[in-house]
Amino acid sequence: MRLATLLIPALFIILILSGCTPPQTEDQATIERGRYLIKISGCNDCHTEGFLDEGGNMPEKNWLTGSKRGWHNEQGTTYATNLRLLFSQLDENQWVTMARTMKTKAPMMWYRLREINDADLRAIYRYVRWLGPAGQPVPTALPAGVTPPEPYIYFPTIH
Numbered sequence: 498m499r500l501a502t503l504l505i506p507a508l509f510i511i512l513i514l515s516g517c518t519p520p521q522t523e524d525q526a527t528i529e530r531g532r533y534l535i536k537i538s539g540c541n542d543c544h545t546e547g548f549l550d551e552g553g554n555m556p557e558k559n560w561l562t563g564s565k566r567g568w569h570n571e572q573g574t575t576y577a578t579n580l581r582l583l584f585s586q587l588d589e590n591q592w593v594t595m596a597r598t599m600k601t602k603a604p605m606m607w608y609r610l611r612e613i614n615d616a617d618l619r620a621i622y623r624y625v626r627w628l629g630p631a632g633q634p635v636p637t638a639l640p641a642g643v644t645p646p647e648p649y650i651y652f653p654t655i656h
């Protein structure tokens with residue numbers, strides 16, 4: 498049999514197959530779910546430098562790398578953690594435990610993380626791990642009574 502008679506049908510099969518999208522694996526679907534949850538839950542607003550200012554117009558490679566903008570009030574000053582670096586040091590179960598038990602200073606809404614179900618917490622974890630570690634650690638939190646360097650947001654407590 499001539500080579501061409503074998504190659505031509507083979508080429509057709511390759512062309513047909515390359516036009517089809519392979520079905521999503523379970524892992525890809527979980528990562529996609531994690532991306533969706535991060536998009537709608539607002540984590541980027543604080544944990545990604547400039548995200549809020551740019552109306553969310555920020556390349557995905559920068560997402561969740563933390564922010565140098567301080568959150569300042571009578572309790573002191575906090576900085577939204579680089580979650581890409583944090584997650585690279587946690588395994589999945591440690592993250593679930595952390596999300597269920599952690600308590601931070603304002604404005605992080607720690608009380609909301611514990612309402613996220615296990616499957617969604619795991620999807621968030623897998624997505625952030627899929628993004629991989631990137632960026633630098635954020636500045637260390639400052640105690641009460643210390644004026645932080647610019648830029649910072651002053652949000653006095655209402656009593």
Ligand code: HEC
Pocket residue numbers: 538539540541542543544568575576577578580583599601602603604605606638
């Ligand atoms: C309104 C701003 C804001 C939003 C929105 C926000 N965070 Fe935070 N987050 C912070 C700040 C600021 C800190 C640091 C708090 C501190 O130092 O006490 C923090 C801390 C954390 C920490 C603890 C890190 C550590 O090392 O202890 C985790 C985990 C975290 N955020 C996850 C998330 C996730 C996941 C979301 C989205 C569901 C989210 N955050 C949304 C501002 C925010």
